[in-house]
Amino acid sequence: LTPGNPKWKRNDLTYRILNYTPKMRQADVEKAVQKALSVWSNVTPLTFKKVDDREADIMISFAYRDHKDNSPFDGPNGQLAHAFQPGEGIGGDVHLDEEEDWSKDGRGYNLFIVLAHELGHSLGLSHSNDPGALMYPSYSYTAPNEFLLPQDDIDGIQAIYGQSSAAVQPTGPVTPQPCDPNLTFDAIATLRGEIMFFKGRYMLRKHPERAETELNFVSLFWPKLPSGIQATYENIERDEVLLFKEDKYWVLRGYDIAPGYPKPIYRLGFPKTVKRVNAAYNDETTGKTYFFIADRYWRYDENKKSMDHGYPRKIVSDFGKIGRVDAAFQKDGYVYFFRGTTQFQFDPRAKRIVRQMKSISWFNC
């Protein structure tokens, strides 16, 4: 919250778009503004009405370098925008750096994301040090159609204006903490000696030689990948990682998404009854990849590029009490299966579970 706890005395606020950027269609700018305002009106009693011919509470404009508010912009990149806390006159106003490469998608800087952040200031919020929060100072891209206001921001704005009148209170994504004992994973894969743990729109990156765990947005590395990846595995021999979501998959070649993806999972030989993959790992010694779906699994031959006969089989038949699997990866000859907050170390030679740990055992907690 901003020191002094400034807030608007009314809930019905007005806004006005004073000018536009030549880098976007006017209609796209207006859409970005409306969507950014709805981020906050969806979780509070606030309403925003557009006015065109008079002073509004929130005046939105694109400005160049020194624009007479004692906070000059600095040209492309660096400072993208700023906004003023609630109050008369300049209070609540949003200034966007005209020299930035504004866009409605992942190119340059997404106008919707920046506006939603600045409007947080216009309503009385300051910066959050939660790296997943909208009010975090540094820019990071989230596809607008995938954007969900994080819980940290919902808590902040509701502390000022109260909850929305909706029957069911909206909740938002919480930034994963590596040492949270309740942390679970959507998918896990090795990648050139590192281990990538996927969770929602985040990826925890662990290098065996580094003590700390790096938390990043998936979109920071791969803007074209959706959040919510459900299964991944590395084919070390081909230096590829395959990533699965619903009935599609992408291929990472090295660190880049290969062109021509996503492709349907049915190209790998799955029947149409399979709608998504829960987990996968590749056994580099045999060249076989194991896909886990519900309580069954398939085995795929990477050399023949086809599913082996006699599958699917029941997971419990060959992997013991593990049952269903959230995520899996192979490292140093062992397979690590994750289900909820539990991790099983499986020895494929002895065909049995040799150890059971917490899912967060890799993060030196």
Add this chain to the structure above:
Amino acid sequence: LPVSPEAEDERKTLQLVESYLQNFYNLQKDQKPHLRTKGDNPIVEKLKEMQAFFGLQVTGKPDLDTLEIMKKSRCGVPDVGEYS
């Protein structure tokens, strides 16, 4: 004499650190910052404040992780103190 590349790099680093802390951590412009002097050097104190905010190791030195964050595009509103 031509400035050695290391000295040039250090000058640029100091400039980046100084302007970042002035813009977002209320470092006063008139203070002559020195990255090396001991004691309560304002730039070192502000650097620690920024590192604490971003959950970095609080060293008071412009290490790689700190400079990486300073180079990221961001909001122009300061992370601390009044902005009006």
